[in-house]
Amino acid sequence: MKKNLYLALCLSALLFSACDQGEMTLPNDNTMPDASEYVLGKPLDEAKAYLQKKGYTYLGLGYSESLYMFERGGKVPARLDESITEATEEGVGLWVFNDTVKSFNGVRYFKNIHDAINVYRKWSNHTWRDIVPDAYIWSATIAVPYPEEEQEWGHEYDWQHYADGTYYKNREEIKGHDRSAFEKTLNGLTDILDMGEHYMRESKPKEVEIELQNREGCIWMYYDNQNYITITLWESPFRINKK
Numbered sequence: 428m429k430k431n432l433y434l435a436l437c438l439s440a441l442l443f444s445a446c447d448q449g450e451m452t453l454p455n456d457n458t459m460p461d462a463s464e465y466v467l468g469k470p471l472d473e474a475k476a477y478l479q480k481k482g483y484t485y486l487g488l489g490y491s492e493s494l495y496m497f498e499r500g501g502k503v504p505a506r507l508d509e510s511i512t513e514a515t516e517e518g519v520g521l522w523v524f525n526d527t528v529k530s531f532n533g534v535r536y537f538k539n540i541h542d543a544i545n546v547y548r549k550w551s552n553h554t555w556r557d558i559v560p561d562a563y564i565w566s567a568t569i570a571v572p573y574p575e576e577e578q579e580w581g582h583e584y585d586w587q588h589y590a591d592g593t594y595y596k597n598r599e600e601i602k603g604h605d606r607s608a609f610e611k612t613l614n615g616l617t618d619i620l621d622m623g624e625h626y627m628r629e630s631k632p633k634e635v636e637i638e639l640q641n642r643e644g645c646i647w648m649y650y651d652n653q654n655y656i657t658i659t660l661w662e663s664p665f666r667i668n669k670k
Contacts, residue, residue: 430608432626434449439648447574448536449538449539449541449545450537450539450542451500451516451537451538451546452500452501452516452544452623453499453500453501453516453517453535455545455549456508456549457549457550457553458481458482458499458547458648459517459519459533459535459550460553460554460558460650460652461553462477462481462483462533463517463531463533463558463635463650463651464479464529464558465477465520466478466528466531466533466580466652467528467529467530467654468527468528468654469526469528469658470526470527470528471495471521471523471525471527474523474528475495476522477563477662478497478519479497481499482499482502483497483498483499483517483519484497484498484499485497486498488524489520489664490504490664492524493522493523493524493539494520494521494522494664495520495521495523496518496519496520496664497518497519497520497521498515498516498517498518498519499515499516499517499519500513500515501514501516502514502516503515503516503536503537503538504538504644504645505645505647508518512522512537512631515536516535516536517533517534517535517536518533518534518535518664519531519532519533519635519653520532520533520663520664520665528652529655530651530653530655531650531651531652532651532663532664532665533649533650533651533652533665534623534647534648534650534651534665535647535648535650536645536646536647537646537647537648538646540617540618540619540646541617542639543639543641543646543648544616544639545615545650546648547613547637547639548613548614548616550637550648550650551613551624551637552610552652554624554626554635554637555626556604558626558635558645558652559626559628559633559635561630562626562627562628562633563627563628563629563630564625564626564627564633565606565624565625565627566624566625567609567622567623567624567625568621568622569609569612569613569616569619569621569622570619570620570621571616571618571619572618572620576624589601600627613624618641619639619641620640620641620642621638621639621640621641621642622638622639623636623638623639624637624638627656629656631654632654632656633652633653633654634651634653634654634655634656635650635651635652635653636649636651637649637650637651640667646668647665647667649663649665649666651663660662
């Protein structure tokens, strides 16, 4: 009896894991957010060794001598421009100054929006609870597409705003430290056009940005982490302007 119960539990775990995997070659885990936090302030060699241990391949320098590039996972269709139609599932860029990692830029590409929302949900909750639990400022937006039959005057999506558990519309932001309404919506999402969060902490300065975009047949998510506030010294190698 116990043996049968054990086998049933194992089978259930495997089925759950398979559902969570979706069409991704990489697991739905917190490898990238945790890596972004670990490498900040570390010497380049230590950061490189850590990323390689986590399954990232070192690619060499990016468009700057201060930018070190890594990748992880299989190939995913990604319409980056007219000549690039696929990308490696995850990419990481480390900005290094005086042999110290100062900024982390990450991107993850997806084959479908269901997988993307699942990963976003995991990274968002992990960031809120474990990476920046003491954020001084937190804001977020969600752009949800209207059904085609409800579109009016060219409006194809609805910007949603949450504050203190109250739901509003139009181009506003979620502000404050009550995420209950936001998380309720996040847990029920099945489709989005754009979604993002911004975390800032003044004591022990920290700034984290998460953004998920679903545009023109390309689905990708950014994860940027740095230990300073609104000082854009380095441009992310992954930012794509498709809005």
